[in-house]
Amino acid sequence: MDWSIVEQYLPLYQKAFLLTLHIAVWGILGSFLLGLIVSIIRHYRIPFLAQVATAYIELSRNTPLLIQLFFLYFGLPRVGIVLSSEVCATLGLVFLGGSYMAESFRSGLEAVSQTQQEIGLAIGLRHVQVFRYVVLPQATAVALPSFSANVIFLIKETSVFSAVALADLMYVAKDLIGLYYETDIALAMLVVAYLMMLLPISLVFSWIERRLRHAGFGNPSTLSGK
DSSP: OOHHHHHHHHHHHHHHHHHHHHHHHHHHHHHHHHHHHHHHHHHTTOTTHHHHHHHHHHHHHTSOHHHHHHIIIIIGGGGTOOOOHHHHHHHHHHHHHHHHHHHHHHHHHHHSOHHHHHHHHHTTOOHHHHIIIIIHHHHHHHHHHHHHHHHHHHHHHGGGGGGGTOOOHHHHHHHHHHHHOOHHHHHHHHHHHHHHHHHHHHHHHHHHHHHHHHHTTTOHHHHTTO
């Protein structure tokens, strides 16, 4: 391995790492918010919006992120809407991730028994308070393993951002391969960069899951109201 090339390209990988992480964080946060809204619409079967939410989920989950990015980056300018590479990447990640997060939230919401919600109303809580203090915490605990898988999946999907001229980790790796033909070095640095990003997230989610199980969240007997 030519360490001089590693030393030369390390600052570029660091910059690309931070850019990829920045977009991933905003994209995942947006996915959580969008997923929560969509799951609430579908769970409570809000007229018309429930059909729109279902259509969005089917469209998002059955089209690749790459095609969605092409639509944002190359398609929208034809109707006068020009977005930067960073904005396209973030919106694409939110659009894709929102559907997966929505299904995760929905599975959690359906796991909380109606009995617990009725008890909350009986003690004087409003519907919004029941959702906030009774339903949402338990639904989130149930869906946490799915959230973890979705977050890791979305971060790995950032590898296609280079298709819209974004100088992310994959872009830098391709550049190194194209200029020096150092495929092994480029891919090794790419793997290390993604491991540095994904491994801590996986460990943190595993720790949170253990803590919640120890606290009794996500226990089927608890959710069923028994």
